[in-house]
Amino acid sequence: MRPPQTQIERYCRAGLWGTETIDSRFRANVAQVPDRLALVDAPNRESFTDGAPRRLSYAELDRAVDRVAALIRARGVAPGDIVVYQLPNIVESVIVLLACARAGAVASPLLVQFDTNEIGFVIDKLKPRLFIGGRFKKRDLADNVAALCDAAGCALVRVEDLLIGEDEPRTVAPSGRDADDVATICWTSGTEGRPKGVMRTPNNWFVTGRNMIHGAALRDGEVILNIRPLVNMAAIGGSFMSWLGTASTLVLHHPLDIGLVVRQIREERVTVTFMPPAFFVSLLKDEEMRAEADLSSLRLMGTGSAAIPAWAIDGIEREFGIEIINFFGSNEGTSLLSTPREVPDPAMRATLFPRFGRAEFDWPTFAPAHDFTTHLVDPDSGEEIVEPKRAGELRIAGPGIFVGYFGEPEMTGAAFDEQGRYRTGDLxxxxxxxxxxxxxRFVGRCKDIIIRGGLKIAPAELDDLIAGFDDAVEAAFFGCDDDRLGEIVGVAVVPKPGRTVTLDDVIAYLKSRHVAVYKLPQAFLLLDALPRNALMKVQRDRLRELARAGQTGEEKRC
Structure with missing residues (x-):
């Protein structure tokens, strides 16, 4: 699980990759600022998981990482083995990630929303040595997967058990793994159904970290508030790597509560955060919250994952003096950003991204602009697009692009074109x-992916699951516009003659299949037949249009 040697040598010669690992970078921070506050739990921790909120300095965090790395090894995890864990945003989620790096294990974090439908697939695919679970609200995440782990021969531990044992060894022998070995496997929705395990090395992650630090002009010792789940690019690449690269303080938040966000910004003197567009809109529209908000410490907000109203960017910058950066990225390594230095106009920054990675343009304020190349390609003809206002698939090559999909060589090959460029699937x-x-300018997606509040959902996976729903002749899932989340899941159903189907019926069936709650539909179309093209493929865009036009069943809940 390494990139090709020729690629390693090329990027090392160019100075784009090096020998630094996640653990060596963290150890350097510990040596430099041992007493600096490193990690802060959300004050409401006890309302959604076990344990009181914790605040750890870099030295205290280092000791916890040592202890957990030793305990991971003691449970039979050898360098290169895979550790899967399912934890909310608590200090232990960061400790486990760092401990995996120290022990030489490959970390594979899962969303707390994943249920046995998704987790069973992950365990079967990865064959992990260890699964670490905790509690999230009323769900015991460890008990939930006990049978799956037992059947797979995977050790199962509760996070609270892993973090005790003061008398056990606190150091581990060097793992022998380096910056080009896969460090993480994060999960992204596959266009053909099941999730895909995205493999990334420390060098891949450090490229993302440099992009964040240079692009956002981050400084040593920031206070970074993270509200995204620490399981993929948005949080690991955005918050964690920014924290690691600047020896900053990472303030955790879970689940999203805008009132609590405002409180944490005030109490922790947060300087940087990455928020969904819904935060901007809510803050500006809620007069009471806006009056109480003290954002005087905050100098930068990043956003993305959904369309951002230009008036919201303008309002936040004008009223609060906070710099807004628009991000566009993916687990595989797509990395575009639009900052006030390249795009001063808020209206333009809401929709436009500098064409980084193009030799004909110079962006002196953004150092990593030449780390990668970007091209627009006609998805049908393969012709490169050079003229304006013609949509094409964005293709990217560079040192931040992922290694491949775990256990999927054919899918990995199909993700790249003949020139070795990653096919993003974004128009x-x-x-x-x-x-x-x-x-x-972003136009849309050539892949049938729904992005609900930053979480990617493959409608094909849900189509497969609903096939066993007896009351329907056929059904299909699609993205439905939503002001708060960008998109929500919609379902179109053709009932069997004489049967009555409601949205609640569909939700109940999917729950019986233990589908993650964020994938459940919130919009409902009752149709006589699904719209299909000449090849009999369901036209999901047409379903979106019907929902947008209001031609839905009485159960629509957008």
């Missing part, structure tokens, strides 16, 4: 002539 266009030719 962009050159924004216009003249000065606008320096920018990309």
């Amino acid at each position: 962009f266009e050159i924004a216009g002539e003249g000065e606008l030719s320096r920018f990309y």
Whole structure:
């Protein structure tokens, strides 16, 4: 599980990859600022999981990482083995990630929303040596997977058991693994159904970290508030790598509560955070919250995953003096960002991204601009698009792109074109002539992926699950517009003659299949037949149009 040697040598010669690992970077921070506050739990921790809120300095965190790394090894995990864990955003989620790096294990974090439908697939695919679970609200995440782990021969421990044992060894022998060995396997929705395990090395992650630090002009000792689940690019690449690269303080938050976000910003003197567009809109529309908010410490907010109203960016910058950066990324390594230095106009920054990775454009304020190349390609003809206002698939090559999908060589091969560029599946266009030719504008997706509040959902997976629903002749899932989350899941159902089907019926059936709650539909279409093209493929865009036009069943809940 390493990149090709030729790629390693090429990027090392260019100075884009090196020998630093996640553990060596963390150890350097400990040596430099041992007494600096490193990690802070959310004050409401006891309302959603076990244990009182904790605050750890770098030295205290280092001792916890030592202890957990030793305990992971003691439970039979050898360097290169896989550890799967399912934890909310608590200090232990960071400790386990760092402990895996120290022990030489491959970390594979899962969303707390995953149920046995998704977890069973992950365990069967990865064959992990160890599964670590905790509690989230009323769900005991460890008990939930006990039967799956037992059947797979995977050791199962509760996070609270892993973190005790003061008398056990606190050090581990060096793992022998380096910056080009796979460090993490994060899960992203596959267009054909089941999730895909995205493999990334420390060098991949450090490229993302550099992009964040340079692009957002981050400083030593920031106070970073993280509200995204610490399981994929948004939080690991955005918050964790920014924290690691600047020896900062990481303040954790879970689950999303905008009132609590405002409180944490005030009490912890947060300087940087990454928020969904819903936060901006809610803050500006809620007069009472806006009046009480003390955002004087906050100088930068990043956002993404859904369309951002230009008026919201303008309102936050004008009223609070906070710099807004628009991000566009993926687990595989897509990495675009739009900052006030490249795009001063908030209206433009809401929709446009600098064409980084193009030799014809110079972006002196963004050092990593030449780390990678970007191209727009006609998805049908393969022709490169160079003229404005013509949509094409964004393809990227560079040192931040992932190694491949775990156990899926054919899928990995299909993810790259003949030139070795990653096929993002995202449609962009050159924004216009003249000065606008320096920018990309997002158009849509060529993949049938629903992005609900930043979480990716494959409608094909849900189509497969609903196939056993007896009351329907056929059904299909699709993305439905939503002001708060960007998209929600919609379902179109063709009932069997004489049967009555409601949204609640569909939800109950999916719950019986133990589907993650965020994948459950919230919009409902009752149809006589599903719209299909000449090849009999369901036209999900047409379903979205029907929902947008209000031609839905009485059960629609957008």
